[in-house]
Amino acid sequence: MAEKFNLNRVSMPKQEPGVRARNFKEVAQGYTHEMAMEEAKRCIQCKKRNCVSGCPVNVNIPEFILALRDGKMPEAVNQLKANNALPGICGRVCPQETQCEEQCTLGKKGAPIAIGRLERYVADWERALPSSQKPATKIGPSTGKKVAVVGSGPAGLTAAADLAKLGHKVTLFEALHVAGGVLMYGIPEFRLPKEIVQGEVQYVKSLGVDVRLNSVIGKIDTVDELLSDSYDAVFLGTGAGLPMFLGVPGENLNGIYSANEFLTRTNLMKAYLFPEYDTPIKRSKKVAVIGGGNVAMDSARCALRLGADEVYIVYRRSREELPARAEEVENAEEEGIVFKFLTNPRKFTGNAQGWVTAMECDEMELGEPDASGRRRPIVKPGGGITMDVDCVVVALGTTPNPLVPATTKGLETTKKGTVVADEATGKTVKDKVWAGGDVVTGAATVISAMGAGKRAAAAIDGYLKGR
Numbered sequence: 163m164a165e166k167f168n169l170n171r172v173s174m175p176k177q178e179p180g181v182r183a184r185n186f187k188e189v190a191q192g193y194t195h196e197m198a199m200e201e202a203k204r205c206i207q208c209k210k211r212n213c214v215s216g217c218p219v220n221v222n223i224p225e226f227i228l229a230l231r232d233g234k235m236p237e238a239v240n241q242l243k244a245n246n247a248l249p250g251i252c253g254r255v256c257p258q259e260t261q262c263e264e265q266c267t268l269g270k271k272g273a274p275i276a277i278g279r280l281e282r283y284v285a286d287w288e289r290a291l292p293s294s295q296k297p298a299t300k301i302g303p304s305t306g307k308k309v310a311v312v313g314s315g316p317a318g319l320t321a322a323a324d325l326a327k328l329g330h331k332v333t334l335f336e337a338l339h340v341a342g343g344v345l346m347y348g349i350p351e352f353r354l355p356k357e358i359v360q361g362e363v364q365y366v367k368s369l370g371v372d373v374r375l376n377s378v379i380g381k382i383d384t385v386d387e388l389l390s391d392s393y394d395a396v397f398l399g400t401g402a403g404l405p406m407f408l409g410v411p412g413e414n415l416n417g418i419y420s421a422n423e424f425l426t427r428t429n430l431m432k433a434y435l436f437p438e439y440d441t442p443i444k445r446s447k448k449v450a451v452i453g454g455g456n457v458a459m460d461s462a463r464c465a466l467r468l469g470a471d472e473v474y475i476v477y478r479r480s481r482e483e484l485p486a487r488a489e490e491v492e493n494a495e496e497e498g499i500v501f502k503f504l505t506n507p508r509k510f511t512g513n514a515q516g517w518v519t520a521m522e523c524d525e526m527e528l529g530e531p532d533a534s535g536r537r538r539p540i541v542k543p544g545g546g547i548t549m550d551v552d553c554v555v556v557a558l559g560t561t562p563n564p565l566v567p568a569t570t571k572g573l574e575t576t577k578k579g580t581v582v583a584d585e586a587t588g589k590t591v592k593d594k595v596w597a598g599g600d601v602v603t604g605a606a607t608v609i610s611a612m613g614a615g616k617r618a619a620a621a622i623d624g625y626l627k628g629r
Contacts, residue, residue: 169268169272169273170272170273171201171204171275171276172193172200172279174192174193174276175190175191176189177191179493179496179497179498182352183463183466183467183497183498184466185352186350186434186435186467187351187352188355189352189353189493190254192279192282192283193280198279198280198283199230199231201275201276201279201280202227202228202230203231204268204275205224205227205228205231205275206267207224208224208267211223211224212265212267213263213265213275213277214262215265216261216264217261218609218610218612219245219246219320219609219616221244221245221281222242222244222245223262225241226238226239226241226280226281226284227275227277227280229241230280230283235284236297238284238287239284239287239296242281242284242285243297243299246612247320247323247365247366248319248362248608248612249281249284249285250282250285250289250361250362251316251345251358251359251608252278252281252608252612253279253280253281253282253286254278254282254353254354254358255349255353255354255608256278256609257607258278259487259488259489261609262277263275263276263278289358289361299327299368300327301327301329301369302327302328303329304329304331305328305329305330305626305627306331307330307394307395307626308332308333308392308394309325309331309333309393309395309396309397309622309626310332310333310335310393311325311332311333311334311371311399312335312379312396312397312398312399312566313336313337313343313398313399314334314335314343314373315344315399315401315600315611316343316399316599316608316609316612316615317598317618318334318336318343318397318400318599318615319334319341319342319343319362319366319612320612320615320616320619321598321616321618321622322366322369322397323365323366323369324615324619325397326369326371328619328623330622330623330626331370331372332370332371333371333393334366334371334373334374335374335377335379336374336375336376336377338375338376338430339375340375340430341360341373342356342360343399343401344401344403344600344608345359345608346359347422347429348425348426348429348457348460349425349429349460350425350428350429350434350464351429351434352467353460356429378565379565379566380569381565384570385566385570386570386571394594395595395596395622396594396596397588397595397596397597397598397618397619398566398590398595398597398598398601399597399598399599399601400562400563400601401599401600401611402561402562402580402605403422403560403562403563404422404560404563404564404579405421405422405423405556405558405560406556406558406560406561407420407556408556410507410508410509410510411509412509412511412518413556415511415512415516415518416444416516416517416518417444417446417512417517417518417551417552417553418510418518418553418554418555418556419554419556420555420557421458421461421556421557424443424461424464424465425461427441428441428468433468434464443468444552444553445469446465446468446469446552447469447470447552448470448471448472448549448551448552449462449472449551449552449553449554449555450473450474450476450507450549450555451465451473451474451475451554451555451557452476452477452555452558453476453556453557454475454477454479455485455557456485456486456487456490457557458475458477458486458555458557459475459490459491459493459499460490461555462499462555463493463497463499466497466498473499473500474499474501474502475494475499475502476505476523476549477503477504477505478504478505478526479503479504479526479528479537480503480504480528480537483528504526504527505524505526506523506524506526506539506541507521507522507523507524508522508546509521509522510522510554518552519550519551519552520548520550520551521549521551521554522547522548523547523548524541524542525542525546525547526539526540526542527540527542528540559605560600561578561579561605562579562601566601567579570595571592572591572592573590573591574591574592578604580601580602580603580604581601583596583597583602586617587617587621588602588615588617589618594625596618596621596622598611598614598618599611599614599615602614
């Protein structure tokens, strides 16, 4: 029994910082079979299942870990994928430390079970199998109902998979030339390999989902036209792809990117494969990334790998308020990213050719807490610094693209451009239309978007079956 209560979780190997800082290969290397078995044996199989309640998609966590521990890998896959269509993705980018793992009983006295790492191991085990050997997914009898899912990010993929498993005919519309949404354009290869994302997309397709690329809803068809074209329901999972900016002088200089543009050029347009792909992106030496979230960490670490000599994270609050995952902050620091806290840009200046050359910043101090619960940054009197830069990436968050709301009559939105939808079901005020993920909440996590897609799929299923 003593082995079950081992309080020390198994570490996961990573590339050495000096090596990984100059390549785009995956940083975290994943568990070996022996590591996964050792970690799975730590699970004490709690009756209360607190970890499940901490998961936005209610993965059968104790069951898949027990099956893994007992060497029943097909059963582990089935238990894992019963409620999660994207386990290979979640095992890599889901913030388990604030969700399922935070609820783990072992965490009260030691380290919680490494649920995310075990999820990744099981997903990768299945991915390595030939198609003929993959565990089959149960598909319900056809209902004869058709559902249009708009957007192939985490919310859309999850909703599409769940609806297909429930017997509905699902068509998924994606505006870009490849499915995956933010999973493809926003998250770097070293954190989430494109091969993993496309493997999950293929799984969704295998359920019978028809994925249509280069299909911009609001242009080729409106939501109303989809509903009049024999679709019985529509789910909007269009994400939040519209960048936010500082609004300071000089922000329109060349060499200043939104994080969306910078990461899209790096990831989706494959600047990470230079010189095989000569994507137009400035090869810079001194880069400043404005912001403190995961997107800022991704942008800074991409800039380093694209050849920058100096990369700075410029954040207006202190280290304690950083919203990024602790793991990503640690990785960035190990790789040599320099953090400049309590610093906020007030002006950019450039050369005669219109390229940014310097960034003037205010020094900040923290006042009373604001609506977010974090202490409000205020300008420190008499302070200020100037940083020499030849590239700036603004990573301050995003809002939804207005195209679909603007072309959909009767769809209610907020002042921030997000779609108004019921939190429990995703139902909008427009008949036969549901929504979920970042288009409703604003920029958030992959797993929260998946949870919204799952709840909406259940609600749509109930509606279509007359419940």
